[in-house]
Amino acid sequence: MFQNRAEALALALPAAVFAAIVFLAPVVILLAEGFRNADSWSLSAYTTFFSDPLNRTVFLRTFRLGLMVTAVSAVIGYAAAFAIVNLTPRNKGQMIGLVVLPLMISSVARTYAWIVILGRTGIVNQALQLVGLSDEPIRFLFTETAVFIGLLQLFLPLMILSLISALENMPKDAIPAARVLGANWFQVFFKVILPLTKEGLVIGGTLVFTGSLTAYITPAILGGSKVLMLETLLYQRVTVANDFVAASVIAFILIVMSFAANLLLKRLATARNKR
Amino acid sequence: MTPRVFSPLVLFLVIGFLIGPFFIIVAASLSGGETLAFPPQGFSLKWVAKVFTVESFRESFAISMLLAIGGTAAALVLGVPASYALSRYKLPFGETIRTIVSLPIIVPGIIVGLALLRYIVVPFGFNITLTLFLAHTALVLPYAVRVVSASLNNLRSDIEEAAVLLGSSRAGAFFRVVMPNIRSGILAAFILGFVTSFNQVPVSLFLSGPGVRTLPIDMLSYMEITYDPSVAALSALLAFMSIGIVFLAERFLGFSRYV
Numbered sequence: 001m002f003q004n005r006a007e008a009l010a011l012a013l014p015a016a017v018f019a020a021i022v023f024l025a026p027v028v029i030l031l032a033e034g035f036r037n038a039d040s041w042s043l044s045a046y047t048t049f050f051s052d053p054l055n056r057t058v059f060l061r062t063f064r065l066g067l068m069v070t071a072v073s074a075v076i077g078y079a080a081a082f083a084i085v086n087l088t089p090r091n092k093g094q095m096i097g098l099v100v101l102p103l104m105i106s107s108v109a110r111t112y113a114w115i116v117i118l119g120r121t122g123i124v125n126q127a128l129q130l131v132g133l134s135d136e137p138i139r140f141l142f143t144e145t146a147v148f149i150g151l152l153q154l155f156l157p158l159m160i161l162s163l164i165s166a167l168e169n170m171p172k173d174a175i176p177a178a179r180v181l182g183a184n185w186f187q188v189f190f191k192v193i194l195p196l197t198k199e200g201l202v203i204g205g206t207l208v209f210t211g212s213l214t215a216y217i218t219p220a221i222l223g224g225s226k227v228l229m230l231e232t233l234l235y236q237r238v239t240v241a242n243d244f245v246a247a248s249v250i251a252f253i254l255i256v257m258s259f260a261a262n263l264l265l266k267r268l269a270t271a272r273n274k275r
Numbered sequence: 276m277t278p279r280v281f282s283p284l285v286l287f288l289v290i291g292f293l294i295g296p297f298f299i300i301v302a303a304s305l306s307g308g309e310t311l312a313f314p315p316q317g318f319s320l321k322w323v324a325k326v327f328t329v330e331s332f333r334e335s336f337a338i339s340m341l342l343a344i345g346g347t348a349a350a351l352v353l354g355v356p357a358s359y360a361l362s363r364y365k366l367p368f369g370e371t372i373r374t375i376v377s378l379p380i381i382v383p384g385i386i387v388g389l390a391l392l393r394y395i396v397v398p399f400g401f402n403i404t405l406t407l408f409l410a411h412t413a414l415v416l417p418y419a420v421r422v423v424s425a426s427l428n429n430l431r432s433d434i435e436e437a438a439v440l441l442g443s444s445r446a447g448a449f450f451r452v453v454m455p456n457i458r459s460g461i462l463a464a465f466i467l468g469f470v471t472s473f474n475q476v477p478v479s480l481f482l483s484g485p486g487v488r489t490l491p492i493d494m495l496s497y498m499e500i501t502y503d504p505s506v507a508a509l510s511a512l513l514a515f516m517s518i519g520i521v522f523l524a525e526r527f528l529g530f531s532r533y534v
Contacts (some may be wrong), residue, residue, distance in 0.1 A: 002363055002364045002365070002445075003364075003365055004364070005364075005365065005366075005367055007360075007364065007445070008360045008364035008365065008366040008367070009360075009366070009367065011356040011357060011359055011360035011364070012356065012357045012360035012361060012366055012369075012372050013372075014353050014356070014357070015353040015354055015356070015357035015372075015376050015416060015420070016357070016372045016375045016376055018353055018412070018413065018416070019375050019376050019378060019379065019413055019416060020375055022391070022409045022410065022412070022413045023378055023379055023382070023387060023413045024375060024378060025394075026387070026390035026391050026393070026394040026395060027382055027386060027387060027390045029390065029394050030386065030389065030390040030393065030394070076289060079281075079285045079289075080285055080286065080289040082282070083281075083282035083283070083285050083286045084286070086282060095286065095290070098290050098293070098294060099290075099293065101293075101294065101518065102293050102294065102297070104470060104514075104517045104518055104521045105297065105474075105513075105514040105517055105518070106473075106474040106491060106510065106513050106514065106517065107474065107476070108474075108476060108491045108494050108495060108510065109297075109300060109510030109511070109513060109514050110296060110297070112300065112494075112498065112506060112507065112510050113296030113297065113299050113300045113510075114296065115311065115498075116296075116299050116300065116303045116311055116313050116507065117296065117299060117313070119311070121310070122313065123299070123313050153292060153293060153296065156289070156292070156293065157293060160289070214383040214385075216384075216385055216476060216477045216480065217476050217477075217495075220495065221495070221498070231383065231385050231477070234385060234386075234389070235385065235480065235481075238389060238481070244393065247389060251383075251386040251389070251390075254383045254386065255382055255383070255386065258381050258382065258383060259381060262381050
C-alpha cells in the first residue's frame with residue numbers, strides 16, 4: 001500500500017469526475033425533474049402517471065413478465081445446471097461455452113431470430129399448418145408470449161451460469177447421502193439442493209429479473225406498441241408525446257429496482273467473503 | 276425419470292433453445308427469396324452481399340467502430356490509473372469513487388441516453404457524435420476498472436515497491452514493471468469493452484441525429500420498414516465477428532479469467 005494521498009487522488013479523480021459529469025449529474029437532474037411541479041417539490045407526476053390505466057397496465061405487465069421469466073428460468077436453469085455439473089470436465093467446459101456463446105451475440109440479432117421463428121410465415125406457423133392444427137397463421141409476434149420467449153432466451157444463460165457455480169460449491173456427497181437415507185428426487189431437491197444453492201438462485205434470479213425489467217430491444221421488436229414494457233413506454237412517451245415528466249417517473253422506477261438488486265448482490269458477495 | 280435419461284434430453288432442449296435461433300438467422304440470411312423465411316427458398320449470397328451495399332449500414336458501422344474503439348481506449352486511459360489507485364493506494368473516499376465509476380453498469384442505458392440528450396445535447400448544442408463518444412466511454416468505464424483491478428489484484432505489489440526502493444520513480448515503476456504484467460488484463464478489458472460498446476442499444480437510442488446513428492440502432496429502424504433477409508445477414512455477420520473476437524481472446528489470453 002502506498003500512502004501518498006495526493007498522488008492517489010490524481011490517479012483516480014479523472015475517472016470519477018468524468019463519470020460524475022457525463023453520467024451522474026444528468027441522470028440525477030432527470031430524476032429530480034419528476035419530483036418538481038412548477039417551483040416546488042411534489043409527487044404530482046407520480047399520481048398523474050399511475051392514474052393513467054395504460055401506464056398501470058404497462059407497469060404491472062413489466063413486473064409480471066419479469067417474475068415469470070425469472071421463475072421459468074429458475075426451473076429450466078436447475079435442470080440444465082444439474083445436467084452440466086454432472087458431465088465429464090471436458091464436456092462440461094464445452095457446454096458452458098455453448099451457454100456463454102449467446103451472451104456474446106448482439107441482442108438485436110438474437111431477438112431478430114424470433115421474428116423468423118414466430119412470424120406469420122415463420123417456422124412455428126408453417127409447422128402448425130402442415131400438421132393441420134391451424135388453418136390460418138396464428139399471430140405470435142406482438143404478444144406477451146413472444147416477449148416472454150425472447151426475454152427467456154436472452155437471460156436464461158445468466159441463471160444457468162449462477163446455478164452451475166452454486167451446484168459446484170455444494171458438498172459432493174450431500175445428494176448421495178440423502179438418497180441412501182431414502183429421500184426421493186423430489187425431497188432431494190427441496191430439502192437438500194435448494195437450501196444449499198439458495199444463494200446462487202438469488203444471484204441468478206436478481207440478474208434475470210432486473211435484466212427483464214430493464215430490457216428494451218426484446219419488447220421493442222417482439223412486443224411493439226401492442227405489448228409495451230416500461231422501457232418501450234419511456235421511449236414512446238418521449239418520442240411521441242414529448243412527455244419528459246412521465247419519462248422521469250419511469251426512469252426512477254427502473255433505477256430504484258436496479259439499485260435494490262445491486263445492493264442485494266453486493267450483500268450476498270460480502271456475506272460470502274466473510275464465511 | 277432418473278437424471279441419467281433426463282439430463283441429455285434437458286441439455287439438448289436448452290442448448291437448442293439458446294443456440295438454435297442463431298442457426299436460423301444464418302440459414303435465413305442465405306435465402307434466395309425476397310422475404311424473410313425459414314426454411315430458406317433456395318440458396319444465395321445476395322443478401323450477405325447487399326449488406327455491404329446499403330449506404331446507411333456502412334456509415335453506422337463506421338460510427339459504431341469508432342465509438343467502440345475510441346470509447347474503450349478513452350475508458351482505459353481513465354480506468355487504468357483509477358484501478359491502480361484503488362488497488363495500490365490508501366485512497367481517500369475509495370469506496371465512493373469505486374461506486375461512481377461503476378454506476379454506468381447499474382443505471383439502465385436508456386435513462387442515460389435520455390438524460391444526456393435533455394441536459395447536454397439540447398441546452399448546450401453539443402455535437403451528437405461527441406456525446407455518443409462520451410456516453411460509450413462512461414459505459415465501458417466500469418468494465419475497464421473491474422477487469423484491470425482484477426488483473427492488478429493478481430499481481431503482487433512488492434515487485435513495484437522493490438523497483439521504487441531500487442531507485443525507480445513511481446511512474447517508471449508503473450510503466451516498466453506493472454504495465455508489462457497487466458498487459459493481457461488490459462487487452463481483455465479492451466475486448467470486453469469493445470463488444471459491450473459495439474452491441475449497445477439503449478444508451479444510443481436517443482442519441483441519434485441526421486446521418487449519425489450506431490449500427491444496432493440503424494438495424495432496428497431498417498427492420499421496421501423492410502422485411503428482407505438483409506438484417507438477418509448483417510446479424511449473422513456481426514455474431515460471427517463477436518464470436519471470432521471472443522474465441523481468439525479466450526485462446527490467446529484466457530479471457531474467461533478476467534470476466
